[in-house]
Amino acid sequence: MPYEPPTHRVERSLRATTGAKVVAGIDEVGRGAWAGPVTVCAAVTGLRRPPEGLTDSKLIGPVRRTELAGTLTDWVTAHALGHSSPEEIDELGMTAALRLAAVRALEALPVRPDAVILDGGHDYLGAPWRVRTVVKGDRSCVPVAAASVIAKVHRDARMAELGADHAEFRFDRNAGYPSPVHRAALEELGPTPHHRLSWSYLDALPRWRHLKRARAERIEQIGLF
Numbered sequence: 001m002p003y004e005p006p007t008h009r010v011e012r013s014l015r016a017t018t019g020a021k022v023v024a025g026i027d028e029v030g031r032g033a034w035a036g037p038v039t040v041c042a043a044v045t046g047l048r049r050p051p052e053g054l055t056d057s058k059l060i061g062p063v064r065r066t067e068l069a070g071t072l073t074d075w076v077t078a079h080a081l082g083h084s085s086p087e088e089i090d091e092l093g094m095t096a097a098l099r100l101a102a103v104r105a106l107e108a109l110p111v112r113p114d115a116v117i118l119d120g121g122h123d124y125l126g127a128p129w130r131v132r133t134v135v136k137g138d139r140s141c142v143p144v145a146a147a148s149v150i151a152k153v154h155r156d157a158r159m160a161e162l163g164a165d166h167a168e169f170r171f172d173r174n175a176g177y178p179s180p181v182h183r184a185a186l187e188e189l190g191p192t193p194h195h196r197l198s199w200s201y202l203d204a205l206p207r208w209r210h211l212k213r214a215r216a217e218r219i220e221q222i223g224l225f
Contacts (some may be wrong), residue, residue, distance in 0.1 A: 006145040008047045010117050010134055016136055018130060020114035025143025026102055027119045029057070029151045031094060034168070034186075035176035035195045036159050037083040037151050040106040041151035042079040046142045051075055054145050056138040057152035069153035072146050080108035080149055090198040090213050098124045119144050164174065166192045 013083040013194060030038040046143045051071050053064065060068065073079065082104030084097035092100065102125050106113065115130040137144040139170025156175050168185040169192065176182075176194070178201070188209040191197060202212040 006054060006140050006142045007117060008142050010141050014115045014132055018115055022111050022113045023115045023117060024106065024113035025117045025141055025147045027138050027144050027148035027151055028098055029095045029155045033176035034178060034199060035192065036162060037085050038089060038101055039151050039155040040082045040101040042081060043079040043147040044138050045146055045151060048144045056145060057148040066153050072150055076146055078109050079142055080105045081154055086194060086196045089196050095124050117141050117144050117196065119133050150217060158221045162194050172189050191205040191215060
């Protein structure tokens with residue numbers, strides 16, 4: 001099914017209305033997984049024409065996605081990745097963990113962006129960043145689409161590495177998301193050190209329910225808000 005290619009329309013609007021010169025696109029991967037980090041990529045692309053076939057990473061097959069990520073890392077003006085670990089997700093909750101990962105990515109860029117395009121309708125980043133949220137931005141905005149592909153390929157590779165010692169879970173195929181194989185391994189073996197232990201999937205596992213953790217809301221302690 002063909003898709004409209006992403007454009008620089010939102011970037012141009014931010015430049016015209018705010019005077020921003022450096023605009024970063026942000027996308028995340030791993031929000032709905034049961035295991036592994038949540039990963040955020042921040043990408044700066046300028047207004048150049050993007051590589052052929054760029055779109056939301058979820059619409060691209062694995063082989064082509066990996067090839068495209070390799071092209072994008074050379075093509076983008078700059079990019080950086082940020083992560084929040086399963087332990088941080090358990091302690092902070094997903095919204096704050098996303099913000100932590102996004103801030104880590106933005107602060108790792110060689111130049112601080114004047115504005116940020118954030119995929120989705122919810123601004124989990126907030127001040128002091130100047131944010132424009134765009135629903136389906138990973139499909140319509142060039143820097144967000146680039147960020148989505150780079151983040152997805154990087155996290156998938158990382159999950160395959162983490163799964164090397166936990167072959168029964170097949171993290172190399174499911175990247176920590178729910179799947180029949182993943183569920184069966186959890187029921188039999190219980191969670192690995194890479195699982196998020198505050199999540200409700202443990203409620204359905206009587207043998208392992210005692211491992212569930214309550215969130216220890218420490219947002220103020222790490223200066224997120």
